[in-house]
Structure formats: structure tokens, C-alpha cells
Amino acid sequence: MKQDCILITGANGEIGHSLITKIYEQGNGNIVALDLSPLDSCLAECCCEFIQCNILDEAHLVEIFQDYHFTSIFHLASILSTRAEMNPLQAQKVNVQGTAILLELAAQQTLQMQYETKFIYPSSIAVYGFPTPEAKQQAGKVREDQALSPVTMYGINKLACENLGAYYGAHYRLLNEGKQAHHIDFRAIRFPGLISAITVPTGGTSDYGPEMLHHAAQGLPYNCFVRPDTRLPFMVMPDAVKSLLTLESAPRESLSQLIYNVTSFNPSAEQLAEITINAFPSANIHYSIHPARQIIVDSWPGDIDDSAARRDWGWTPDFDLEQAFQQYLIPQIHNRYHQGVTTVKVQE
Numbered sequence: 001m002k003q004d005c006i007l008i009t010g011a012n013g014e015i016g017h018s019l020i021t022k023i024y025e026q027g028n029g030n031i032v033a034l035d036l037s038p039l040d041s042c043l044a045e046c047c048c049e050f051i052q053c054n055i056l057d058e059a060h061l062v063e064i065f066q067d068y069h070f071t072s073i074f075h076l077a078s079i080l081s082t083r084a085e086m087n088p089l090q091a092q093k094v095n096v097q098g099t100a101i102l103l104e105l106a107a108q109q110t111l112q113m114q115y116e117t118k119f120i121y122p123s124s125i126a127v128y129g130f131p132t133p134e135a136k137q138q139a140g141k142v143r144e145d146q147a148l149s150p151v152t153m154y155g156i157n158k159l160a161c162e163n164l165g166a167y168y169g170a171h172y173r174l175l176n177e178g179k180q181a182h183h184i185d186f187r188a189i190r191f192p193g194l195i196s197a198i199t200v201p202t203g204g205t206s207d208y209g210p211e212m213l214h215h216a217a218q219g220l221p222y223n224c225f226v227r228p229d230t231r232l233p234f235m236v237m238p239d240a241v242k243s244l245l246t247l248e249s250a251p252r253e254s255l256s257q258l259i260y261n262v263t264s265f266n267p268s269a270e271q272l273a274e275i276t277i278n279a280f281p282s283a284n285i286h287y288s289i290h291p292a293r294q295i296i297v298d299s300w301p302g303d304i305d306d307s308a309a310r311r312d313w314g315w316t317p318d319f320d321l322e323q324a325f326q327q328y329l330i331p332q333i334h335n336r337y338h339q340g341v342t343t344v345k346v347q348e
């Protein structure tokens with residue numbers, strides 16, 4: 001009899017850190033964590049097994065699925081937007097091929113166990129694409145079905161994986177009889193930029209938000225790579241984890257779609273700098289615009305409409321802009337650096 005477990009890929013990444021900790025705190029230690037690099041020591045006690053594995057190593061993944069029955073899969077492993085532009089082909093392999101392999105294994109498992117495996121997928125605002133800052137400005141809050149013309153490899157990959165997930169959820173092996181039995185329960189969230197007190201991202205393009213704050217807290221100067229008026233939706237990590245777990249536990253009948261926007265607040269880079277300087281008055285923030293990264297954020301929406309998530313599964317963030325900084329980010333970041341705790345720099 002196989003053990004029932006939750007599978008988390010990309011376990012060492014930003015979302016992985018907080019998601020694993022939260023699931024463990026809720027009393028579930030049956031987590032199988034997967035990552036390319038060795039698991040961060042602080043996460044080891046939260047998992048029943050850590051497996052160092054490349055998401056493209058299909059044979060290894062098949063073996064893993066032989067040992068466990070995964071009730072839910074949180075597929076977090078991916079190469080973020082800035083890094084993906086540096087090696088688009090590799091990004092396409094990891095982001096799309098890696099997801100396709102995992103979806104296929106989830107479908108096979110569903111067939112064997114006669115239990116619809118839940119596949120929870122973090123997508124991104126990168127699936128949207130506006131040709132100019134003016135078009136972005138005019139669009140206002142963007143719904144899930146609007147402006148789906150991404151300009152980055154990462155955005156294209158995320159959109160492709162949403163479609164793959166929808167395929168495995170509803171149409172997989174159209175020509176097979178009894179195809180119903182193969183279908184997985186695919187659910188995706190389009191995340192805005194994420195800010196954590198515990199980890200600092202690398203390889204993304206919304207990274208200027210968290211980088212600015214963490215640099216200031218450590219007394220380091222920061223050169224923001226986007227214009228002061230640049231606006232993106234953001235969310236703090238506890239709300240990101242809350243959204244994943246709430247969507248995972250929502251009854252299937254209440255979900256009218258497979259892919260949902262979620263958001264909390266959408267400050268300009270200048271507003272983020274002001275809040276940071278108020279919290280850390282010696283902060284030394286300047287602007288040194290990176291033209292290509294500016295094009296990427298200019299193509300992403302300034303705000304997104306998350307009313308479908310609010311309606312269907314009761315989504316509501318715990319932190320607005322003020323609460324995010326005053327109740328979570330500033331106190332926790334301040335304490336961590338004062339106690340000499342090193343913040344974990346993660347790839348994605």
C-alpha cells in the first residue's frame with residue numbers, strides 16, 4: 001500500500017519555503033519535497049522525504065510515483081522571467097516540458113488509483129502582455145480572459161502550462177474509451193509579484209520590490225531597475241500560500257474556471273521606495289533603469305481583477321499595502337537582520 005503524500009516541486013524556491021512550513025504547521029508532515037539543489041536545512045524536518053531530482057528526469061520521476069500516492073501536487077519548479085530571457089530554450093524545457101511530464105504522471109496515477117489527483121499550478125501575471133505602457137494604463141484591472149499576448153518566454157511558458165493543465169483536466173486522450181478515469185483536477189493561480197520577509201528572489205522581474213526592502217534593511221544601497229512610476233500588482237508570501245491552500249481545498253463544484261487571478265495591492269516603485277525609506281530612514285535608493293526589464297514590467301498589468309476567486313472560493317487577502325508592510329514585512333525583516341539571521345536567496 002502506497003503512502004498518501006503531498007508532492008511539492010521547486011521546494012527550495014520562495015513559495016516552496018513558505019508553503020512547506022505552513023503545511024507542516026497545519027499538522028501535515030507527509031510532504032515529499034523535490035528540488036534540483038539540496039533542501040534548505042530549515043525545511044528538512046517538515047518533510048517526510050526530500051528527493052534531489054531534475055524535473056526533466058522522467059525516469060527518476062516515474063520511480064518516485066511508484067513509491068507514493070500523491071493526493072495533491074504543488075508544481076512550483078520553474079525558471080522566472082528575467083532568467084528565462086537569458087536562456088529561452090532551457091526555460092521552455094524546464095517550464096513546459098517539466099510540467100508536461102508531471103501532468104502525464106499525475107494522469108497515470110489518477111487512472112491507477114481511481115482518484116482525481118489535484119494539480120495546483122502557480123501561474124503568473126506574466127501571461128498578460130500589453131504592447132505599450134499606454135495600453136497597460138488604459139486596461140486598468142485585467143480579467144483572466146483579457147490581454148493574453150505575453151512578450152516573455154516565461155509568460156509564454158506559463159500560458160502554455162495553463163492550457164496543458166486544462167487539457168489534462170478535461171480532454172486528455174480524447175480518443176481513448178473510458179477517458180474520464182484519466183482526468184486530473186487541475187487548478188491554477190496567476191500570481192502577482194510576491195514579497196517575502198524570509199527569502200529574496202533572484203531571476204524574476206518583479207524582484208525590484210523585495211530587493212529594495214531587503215537591501216534597505218541590511219543598510220545596503222539599492223539601484224531600482226524600473227522607473228519610479230512603474231506599477232505592478234503585488235502580494236505578500238503568507239497571502240500567496242493562503243491562496244494556494246484555499247484553492248486546493250475548495251470544493252470542485254464551486255469552481256467555475258480552472259485559472260484564477262489573485263492580488264492584494266498595486267503600488268508604484270516610487271511608493272514602495274517611500275514606504276521603505278519611512279521604515280529604514282538610512283535607505284539609499286536610486287534608479288538605474290534596465291531598458292529590457294522595463295519593457296517586461298511595462299507589458300504586465302498594473303492591476304488585475306480577482307473577483308472570480310473572491311466569488312468562487314472566498315479568496316480575500318489578509319494584508320493590504322499598509323498591513324503588509326506594518327504588520328508583516330517591516331517587523332519580521334527588521335527582527336531577522338537584527339538577530340543576524342541570513343535571508344535565504346532563492347533562484348525561483
Ligand code: AKB
Binds near residue numbers: 080125203204
Ligand atoms: C517574475 O518576476 O518572473 C515573477 C512573476 C511575476 O511571475 N515574480
